[in-house]
Amino acid sequence: MNPLLLDIPLQLETERLILRAPHQTGDGKIVNQAIKDSFSELKAWLPFAQKLPTAEETEINLRNAHINFLKRESFRFLIFDKNSNHFIGTTSLQRIDWTIPKCEIGYWVNTKFSGNGYMTEAVEKLADFGLNNIKFRRIEIRCESTNLKSRAIPEKLGFVFEGTLRNDDLSADGSKLTDTCFYSIIR
Structure with a gap:
């Protein structure tokens, strides 16, 4: 089946969260403020930060993410608290290979909301959706070996630790080689 024919909802829900595709004008302002609030933490791990x-720039990035969503090249979701509507972070099904089909899940959290299990809840929903609705055969999570908070998420969700790729990537600031931990879940 051509991926363009897949019916992918613009919104998913969990017990506490709404995961919504970035399709509303003004999303950039909300996400940009969270990047500012979380900058020191994001800078340690993410090249974009x-x-x-x-x-x-953030608004343009989100509009491009929406275009990629419509083209079925990646599925980024903004995460909001159901009760307060506070912006929590983002999670995405990305690096999609439709020939298998498989993908990777990426995520980052607004520091103000870190430590409450929100990202674990969002990633669990996205992984379930990817496996059971989109029918991915494999979903990966990759993260730097020293990013223990990021590694805790796939470990809590029962992803299988497949190993560490030594000297696999550059640090977010490009200054040194880093090791990448690989986790996966399969259908």
Whole structure:
């Protein structure tokens, strides 16, 4: 089946969260503020957070994410608390290979909401959706070996630790080689 024919909802829900595709004008302002609030934590792990983007740059990034969603190249979701509507972070089905089909889950959390299990809840929903609705055969989570908070998520969710790729990537700031831990779940 051509992936463009897949019916992918723009919103998913969990007990506490709403996961929504970035399709609303103004999402950039909300996400940009969370990047600013979380900058020191994000900078340690994510190449995109090496310099603060402007709200306009973030808005453009989210509009491109929506285009990629419609083209079925990746599925980014903004995470909101159901009760307060506070922005929690993002999670995505990305690096999709439709020939298998398989993908990778990526995520980052607004520091203000870290430690409450929100990201674990969101990733669990996205993995379940990917396996059972989109019918991915394999979903991976990759993270730097020293990023223990990020590694805790696939470990809590029962992803299988497949190993560590030594000197696999550069640190977020590009200054040194890092090791990448691989986790997966299969159908």
